[in-house]
Amino acid sequence: MRYFSHTSSNIKDMLNVINLESIDDLFRSVPEDLKYKETLNIPRKLEELEIKKFFNENTNSTTMESFMGGGLYRHFVPEVVKQVINRGEWLTCYTPYQAEVSQGTLQSIFEFQTVIASIYGSEVANASMYDCGTAIVEGILMSMRITKRDIVVIPENIHPEYLHICKTYSRMCEFKVIKTPFTNSSGKIDMEKLESILSSHKVSSILYQYPNFLGQLENQEELINMAHKYGALSITINPEPLIFGICKPPGLLNSDIVVGEGVGFCPFTGLGSPSLGLFATKKKFLRFLPGRLVGITHDKKGKKCFVLTLATREQHIRRDRATSNICTNNNLNALACLITLSLYGKSGFYEISKQNIIKNIYFRKQIKLGNKVTVKYDNSNFNETVIEFKNRSDLKTFINTMKQKNMHVGVDLYNFFVNLNKHLLICITELNSIEDINTIIKELI
Numbered sequence: 001m002r003y004f005s006h007t008s009s010n011i012k013d014m015l016n017v018i019n020l021e022s023i024d025d026l027f028r029s030v031p032e033d034l035k036y037k038e039t040l041n042i043p044r045k046l047e048e049l050e051i052k053k054f055f056n057e058n059t060n061s062t063t064m065e066s067f068m069g070g071g072l073y074r075h076f077v078p079e080v081v082k083q084v085i086n087r088g089e090w091l092t093c094y095t096p097y098q099a100e101v102s103q104g105t106l107q108s109i110f111e112f113q114t115v116i117a118s119i120y121g122s123e124v125a126n127a128s129m130y131d132c133g134t135a136i137v138e139g140i141l142m143s144m145r146i147t148k149r150d151i152v153v154i155p156e157n158i159h160p161e162y163l164h165i166c167k168t169y170s171r172m173c174e175f176k177v178i179k180t181p182f183t184n185s186s187g188k189i190d191m192e193k194l195e196s197i198l199s200s201h202k203v204s205s206i207l208y209q210y211p212n213f214l215g216q217l218e219n220q221e222e223l224i225n226m227a228h229k230y231g232a233l234s235i236t237i238n239p240e241p242l243i244f245g246i247c248k249p250p251g252l253l254n255s256d257i258v259v260g261e262g263v264g265f266c267p268f269t270g271l272g273s274p275s276l277g278l279f280a281t282k283k284k285f286l287r288f289l290p291g292r293l294v295g296i297t298h299d300k301k302g303k304k305c306f307v308l309t310l311a312t313r314e315q316h317i318r319r320d321r322a323t324s325n326i327c328t329n330n331n332l333n334a335l336a337c338l339i340t341l342s343l344y345g346k347s348g349f350y351e352i353s354k355q356n357i358i359k360n361i362y363f364r365k366q367i368k369l370g371n372k373v374t375v376k377y378d379n380s381n382f383n384e385t386v387i388e389f390k391n392r393s394d395l396k397t398f399i400n401t402m403k404q405k406n407m408h409v410g411v412d413l414y415n416f417f418v419n420l421n422k423h424l425l426i427c428i429t430e431l432n433s434i435e436d437i438n439t440i441i442k443e444l445i
Contacts, residue, residue, distance in 0.1 A: 005080075048079060053433070063406075065436050069384050069427025070213070070411040071132070071159045071239045073264040076352065076430055081339045082267050090335055096294075099307050105331060106306035109294040112338040119244050119341075119349075120236075120258040121251030122280035127334055128291035128324075129277025132239050132261035133165040136207065138279065138290040138324060139257040140166065141173060143205035143233040145288045145323070150175045151203045155189045157182040157216070158209040158237055160416040175204070187214040187377035187386070191222065198230040205257075209237040210250065213416075214377050215384030215425065217243075220253050233257060240264070241278065243382050245353025257281045265340040266333050276333040286310070290324030355430040356383040363428055363437055370445025376423060383429055386413070387444070389422045398424070398443060409440060 006014075011023065020026065027035070046054060056063050066074060084090075089104030096102030096109075109127045116125040129135040140152050152170075154163055156179050163179075170177050178201065180194045189208060197203070206227040208218050220236070227234040236250040238260035250258050260278035263269055281289060295309035312323040344352065360383050364375050367387065372394070376386040389395040395412070402409040410427065413420040428437060 005083075049076060049431070064403075065407045065432065067407065067409045067426050067428060067432060067440065068411055069215075069240075069429075070425055071161070071261065072269065073240050073242070073383070073427065074269055074429060074431055075242065075264045075340075077265060077267045077336075077340050078343050079267075081336055081343070084339050085332065085336050096308060099305070103306055106294050106308065108335045108338060109292075109331060110296055110306050111342075112334045113294065115338055115341050116260075116262070116278050117251075117280050119241050119249065120238070120260070120278075120280040121244075121249030121253075122255075122258055123251070123283040124286060124289070124293070125278070125280035126289055126291040126293055128330055129259070129279045130330060131263075131275030131277045132237065132259060133159075133162050133277075135259040135277035135279050136162055136235070136237055137166060137169045137173070138277075139235045139259050140169075140175060140205060140207075142257060142281070142285070142288050142290060142323070143235065144175060146285060147204045147231065147233060149202050149204035149232075151178060151201050152176065153178050153180055153194065153197055153201075153203050153206045153232075155180050155182060155194075155208060155212070157187060157189065157212040157214055158207060159213045159239065162209075162237065178203075182212075182214075186379055187212065187216040188218055188379070189223070191226070194223075195226060198226065198232065203227075203230060203232040205233040205235050207235045207237060209239070211240060211243060211382045211384065213425075214386055215381045215427075216377055217247065217380040217382065220248075220250055220255070224250070224253055224255050227256075228254070235259065238278070240382065242349070242353050242356060245349045245351075246357060246382075251280060251282075256285070262337045263333060266336040267340075268336075274330070274333055276330060276337055287312075288323060352430050356428070359383075359428045359430075359432065359434070359437060360385060362434075363426075363441065366438075366441045367444045373444050384425055384427045386420075387424050387426060389424070392421050395422055395424055401443060402440065405439065407436065407440070 015021065043054065090108050096105040099106060112127060113125045117123065129138065144150055152175055154166060154177055166177055178197055180197055181190050182188055183190050206223065208223045210220060211217050224234040233256040236255045236258045238258060241260050241262060258280045262276040262278050266276060279291065289310065292308060293310040294306055296304065296306055299305050341349065360381060364378065364385055367373055368375060374388045376388045399409060411425040413423040413425055
């Protein structure tokens, strides 16, 4: 779907330039008998999401509704974003080596850093992270540079793929991973076992995911304070930044490093698409930061300009002194994310967050009225809910039934946790209509 901003006046001026009276004149070469002359039955005054849904339902579109999350969360991206990122002064993914000819790219990176730091409540944010998974490793390596320790504690309720990435890097980057369990009753980190590990090892950093892979909101303040009590840094993993439209961000709770995933605010979310890692920290750790930083200054004529302030990468300095080997610029996704968040504004960011919570509360309340499934870990959720079926056969039947209704209804947790073989992780965002949510509810009660 394309976005066109032309007003009636714009259209008239363009037609005058090519000496035509109306838009219909542009199609004079089309035979009259092939033209559709009836009035299209298009409803008026629909919002963008409603318009897209209308055309999907009234064409041969095979688009399936998605209720899948598990680390990748689709959000409303206005159609205008695709058009704005095509502007020449921004349309590049390459490193802005020459500041004098890269002001557009540098400005977009600077604004992106500012927005991410604001969302996470942190003092500084960088650019150039590939995705959340590798950003986690960069956070671990940064914590090792700061603390001079090499043991990392990772809870088992973070995304299992993030855990695999950490283990893969640990072999060559020489850090040790200690896993800590979560409780079966709450789905949250077992704090007693965590403290037992901390008291017996010199730990570099403690990781926690917020919301965690099971959709639960950990006690951030307690985890951060426990890390600092034992001389470790806290690393917050946040695959769903929208949570901080409602909840207090980790930076304001004194978290040392925050990493996240921003691709949900880009218009090209899908299998095989690039991701967008987010990274924020405290100002006192600036020199340990991976990637790059763009700053703002004034030239000799007093004109405001943007410059590459910090680039401690092996492209810029000796490899043995580099804090990262990230050697490209993920700016196209960062730009798309920035424009989306700018269009939301603070009030829009809050309203969309609220929609996620309200819809999920409604969903959980409704399925509790039946007896086919049980809501698991019903403590503190944002936009994901774990539901437990009576047996695995019922779960598989439900998934297949909903596929016949053009719906992908969630993540089968058996793929990640053997003991959760009857459990489904369902994600509901602002993109899921009440009608579609009710379709699922009818199958579950």
